[in-house]
Amino acid sequence: MALSCTQASSLPRPDRSERPMTAPLDSPTPAGSLDSLRSRAQALASEQRYADAIDLASGVLRAGPDQALERLLVEWRCREFDTRPASQARQDWPPAYADPFPQLRGLPEIEKDQLSADMLAGSILHHGSLLVRGLIDPSVAASMAEGVDHAFAGRMAQSDEYDETLSTPWYRRLPLPPDHLVERSREFVESGFAGIYMADSPRMLARFIDVLRGTGVVPMIGEYMGEQPFLSAGKTTIRRVPSSMKTTSWHQDGAFLGQSIRSVNLWLSLSDCGVDASGLDIVPRRLDYLAERGTGGAYFDWDVGDEVARSAAGDTPVVSPVFRPGDAVLFDHMMLHRTGLPANMTRDRYAIEAWMFAPSSYPLQHLPLYI
The missing domain is CATH 2.60.120.620 (q2cbj1_9rhob like domain)
Structure with a gap:
């Protein structure tokens, strides 16, 4: 099996909790409440309830950026796959769907x-x-394009040898073993x-x-x-x-x-x-x-x-x-x-x-x- 994000990380993995999912935050809240929600999200992640933690943390970020929380979200998104039961594949593959453009020769x-x-x-x-x-x-697309420029600026600030101390909210490499395919392909990308x-x-x-x-x-x-x-x-x-x-x-x-x-x-x-x-x-x-x-x-x-x-x-x-x-x-x-x-x-x-x-x-x- 290929190395997963969880295996690539050095963080501990405590037992998964069975408590009910925490509802996401839908609107901005006072700073004290945001601090409490950040702590709750981290507590959920420590129990391997990553999906719950992600939903909660994503709501917090809608109130404003948070570099530390954004970095944690990358880690939690990786780890969630390993905590889920095996997914059952759809048996009728490829599935039968009608052609919505039966007369078209070209791009729908x-x-x-x-x-x-x-x-x-x-x-x-x-x-x-x-x-x-x-x-x-x-x-929204224009705002995302500005983010692309910020990410490339963060990359350009690095030398050939990546320096974690120069990382920014817009460019901070996902830590992976040197022999991992994603790590080996990064320079090519x-x-x-x-x-x-x-x-x-x-x-x-x-x-x-x-x-x-x-x-x-x-x-x-x-x-x-x-x-x-x-x-x-x-x-x-x-x-x-x-x-x-x-x-x-x-x-x-x-x-x-x-x-x-x-x-x-x-x-x-x-x-x-x-x-x-x-x-x-x-x-x-x-x-x-x-x-x-x-x-x-x-x-x-x-x-x-x-x-x-x-x-x-x-x-x-x-x-x-x-x-x-x-x-x-x-x-x-x-x-x-x-x-x-x-x-x-x-x-x-x-x-x-x-x-x-x-x-x-x-x-x-x-x-x-x-x-």
Whole structure:
């Protein structure tokens, strides 16, 4: 079994309590009450009641930022997976969902208020993906983009050798053993793809999950999967793709993650994308196989060449959507896609990529995070 967050941590693990769940805080309270709630959250975590502690602490953070609590939340989100009973996999997989766009050859597109579990699942299973306009408010997206800048500033303050004393609320690395896949992949994520693990930005993670839960997407994904999804520390990233980027590669994440997992990825734009900033190129059809890799103009032996990608698209043309701040694409590990590079890029692209997996088939090397 892959090393989990709990195994990677040195904190003790006392017996789990059976006391009832503590209700989350829904509105700001006086400072004394907040101090009491912080203490209660830590007490719940010490009893391995991490989900209860997370709900309580998340409410506290809505009253204002708290660096220490934000860091603890990353730890607790990791540990919750190990304290839960084994999840029972949905037997009818892939499940039978009607095609919500039976006449469409291309990328399904809806407004936020049209989103449902049936719409999400049917679009992914029949068309490979779903574009949701206005999933979050543009002002919220703009605020999240500012957070991305803060996270990258925290990263840039570090030298090649990470120094914990230089960490900030926006950039503090999740402590992991040196041989862990997520640890070994961090340099590749940061330097190669202009990204940062969201788990390495405690404040961004706390804010993003609060926003994510507010969209209603998580229970829809849970209905589709038949299980409560967990976020991935190793696959969930904040992105700031520079306008100077010149190369891009087609890929299916199932080539790295395996085909037997059950996943949904939320790709969320935080800025205007697809015109003067990079976007996404998408093969808008369902592929139930992994496309041939390393041929047809591929850069590497693990990516898909442009000739192969366009052959896989067949009579369904590749699409390159124009995104506004707050728009999102939902897809799984079989969708063939790449970073889009328009001809006249002058601005950086801000986005979040949030992968969620069903616990019964979770690729544990990518570290589950409770949502």
